[in-house]
Amino acid sequence: MNNKISIHNLCLSIDRQPILKNVSLNIPTNKITVILGPSGCGKTTLLKSLNRLTDLIPGVQQSGEIMLDGVNILNGNQDLVDIRQKMGLLAQRPYPLPMNIYKNITYGLRISGRRNRQFLDKRVEHYLKMVNLWDEVKDRLKDPASALSIGQQQRLCLARGLAVDPEIILADEPTSSLDPISSKLIEEKFLELKSQYTIVLVTHILRQAKRMADYVVFMYLGEVIEQGTPDELFNNPQHPVTKSYLSGQFY
Amino acid sequence: MNTKTEEKFFRMLMFLSTIFIVGVLLLIVVSVLYKGLPSLSFTMLTSIPKGGFYFGEEGGILNAIIGSIYLSLGATFLAFIIGWPIALYMNVYLVKHHTLVNAIRFVFDVLWGVPSIVYGAFGFILMVFLGVRASLLAGIITVSLFIVPIMVRAIDESLKSVPRGLLESALSLGSTRSEISYRIFSREAFQGIITAILLSFGRAIGDAASVLFTTGYTDRIPTSLMEPSATLPLSIFFQLSSPIEAVQDRAYASATVLISMVLVISLLSRFIGNRRN
Numbered sequence: 001m002n003n004k005i006s007i008h009n010l011c012l013s014i015d016r017q018p019i020l021k022n023v024s025l026n027i028p029t030n031k032i033t034v035i036l037g038p039s040g041c042g043k044t045t046l047l048k049s050l051n052r053l054t055d056l057i058p059g060v061q062q063s064g065e066i067m068l069d070g071v072n073i074l075n076g077n078q079d080l081v082d083i084r085q086k087m088g089l090l091a092q093r094p095y096p097l098p099m100n101i102y103k104n105i106t107y108g109l110r111i112s113g114r115r116n117r118q119f120l121d122k123r124v125e126h127y128l129k130m131v132n133l134w135d136e137v138k139d140r141l142k143d144p145a146s147a148l149s150i151g152q153q154q155r156l157c158l159a160r161g162l163a164v165d166p167e168i169i170l171a172d173e174p175t176s177s178l179d180p181i182s183s184k185l186i187e188e189k190f191l192e193l194k195s196q197y198t199i200v201l202v203t204h205i206l207r208q209a210k211r212m213a214d215y216v217v218f219m220y221l222g223e224v225i226e227q228g229t230p231d232e233l234f235n236n237p238q239h240p241v242t243k244s245y246l247s248g249q250f251y
Numbered sequence: 252m253n254t255k256t257e258e259k260f261f262r263m264l265m266f267l268s269t270i271f272i273v274g275v276l277l278l279i280v281v282s283v284l285y286k287g288l289p290s291l292s293f294t295m296l297t298s299i300p301k302g303g304f305y306f307g308e309e310g311g312i313l314n315a316i317i318g319s320i321y322l323s324l325g326a327t328f329l330a331f332i333i334g335w336p337i338a339l340y341m342n343v344y345l346v347k348h349h350t351l352v353n354a355i356r357f358v359f360d361v362l363w364g365v366p367s368i369v370y371g372a373f374g375f376i377l378m379v380f381l382g383v384r385a386s387l388l389a390g391i392i393t394v395s396l397f398i399v400p401i402m403v404r405a406i407d408e409s410l411k412s413v414p415r416g417l418l419e420s421a422l423s424l425g426s427t428r429s430e431i432s433y434r435i436f437s438r439e440a441f442q443g444i445i446t447a448i449l450l451s452f453g454r455a456i457g458d459a460a461s462v463l464f465t466t467g468y469t470d471r472i473p474t475s476l477m478e479p480s481a482t483l484p485l486s487i488f489f490q491l492s493s494p495i496e497a498v499q500d501r502a503y504a505s506a507t508v509l510i511s512m513v514l515v516i517s518l519l520s521r522f523i524g525n526r527r528n
Binding site: 048051053055056057058060080081082084085087088089091092093095097098099107108111112157160161164170 | 346347348349414415416417418419420421422423424425426427430434435438439441
């Protein structure tokens with residue numbers, strides 16, 4: 001298996017309180033890697049360390065390596081804008097930009113200097129169709145994005161992220177604030193998108209993990225307890241903590 | 252006391268306090284209008300003081316109206332140019348440095364509490380040091396120093412409420428901090444910024460102590476930044492100190508003008524803020 005990202009001995013602490021302890025794992029290219037675990041186990045922090053959003057946390061200290069296409073992104077010389085543009089982020093709830101629907105999609109393109117009207121029009125249509133939002137919003141592209149429903153906003157955020165042409169999609173419990181129908185749409189999109197993108201999905205929903213995963217990483221209290229293919233991890237867990245989590249003894 | 256009477260007591264207390272303070276405010280406005288409206292006239296709004304104006308003869312307060320507008324617009328503009336980047340710096344650039352941001356907030360809170368006469372005195376020292384006379388420019392600089400803390404903290408409060416997730420989302424799209432500052436945070440906090448500008452303008456136009464030594468007073472309408480200028484608060488002050496009743500009444504008329512100006516700006520900014528959303 002080809003690895004898009006490999007993490008070696010990643011340690012992260014906030015005010016000397018360890019959050020991630022010696023995390024090592026590989027994220028395969030063009031697959032869905034699910035990071036599974038109970039709340040507070042550090043899975044969101046791990047996800048955010050991938051595009052260095054963890055830099056924003058006061059009192060944070062990191063060590064170890066995160067290799068993206070063979071380059072260590074924790075190395076201080078890296079261009080953060082460059083790294084972040086390679087990774088689209090889908091957060092727990094949608095955060096539409098304070099502008100209209102059209103501008104939400106074109107924002108990433110406009111800040112990188114693409115202003116040709118026809119080009120932007122085409123991109124907007126393309127990405128909105130990609131997330132099945134085009135038919136719902138094509139007549140009101142000039143409406144503020146905040147006027148959309150939460151489910152629509154989340155799809156808009158996905159489209160907005162895809163429009164900057166990332167290689168990786170980071171999704172942090174992307175369906176946790178959505179209704180079942182919108183959740184299903186997002187899940188289906190991910191299954192379609194994995195042929196072109198490397199997807200890292202953080203979830204605490206076991207059933208979602210089973211539906212989506214090509215590769216599973218189970219975390220508990222800041223440590224990677226076990227990782228492997230869904231078949232290995234779900235049907236034949238090795239570690240007692242994984243076994244008790246999978247049997248529903250804690251969430 | 253059982254919980255029910257306790258609840259009733261506090262409800263009553265809150266209700267009465269609210270009524271009391273709204274009542275006092277209404278009383279202020281009504282008594283100013285009652286004394287001021289009869290002596291308010293078209294000539295008063297459109298002419299400058301003629302000889303003998305301060306003894307109850309012909310003239311108006313156009314010099315003070317124009318002077319106050321010049322001064323407050325200048326000071327608010329200057330305070331915004333300085334204050335807006337400070338607030339953005341605190342909320343977009345220094346997100347990781349909590350302690351520093353809290354220290355900056357503390358400094359501005361202290362500065363907010365410093366009486367305006369102290370700013371006036373400071374401005375005066377500065378003028379003496381630089382050899383500048385009382386002028387519109389000296390006033391604008393002094394008043395802008397005095398309202399910068401208000402501007403910064405008011406914009407800061409509205410930027411503070413922008414969710415962290417929006418910052419993270421914007422960074423993930425590959426934005427630089429300056430793009431986030433101007434394209435996203437300032438837009439998201441647009442209404443708060445308008446409110447901050449209004450609040451600062453209101454303080455600037457209503458303050459007498461900071462302009463007393465720095466802007467001076469004159470019956471003429473200033474034609475350059477280096478000339479002294481009249482202001483409405485000082486115009487009220489000088490007319491009110493007069494022993495002549497007709498002149499005192501004109502002080503209330505001037506106060507009516509001042510209140511109306513603040514009201515119009517409040518309504519205008521609210522209108523702009525609402526239309527935006």
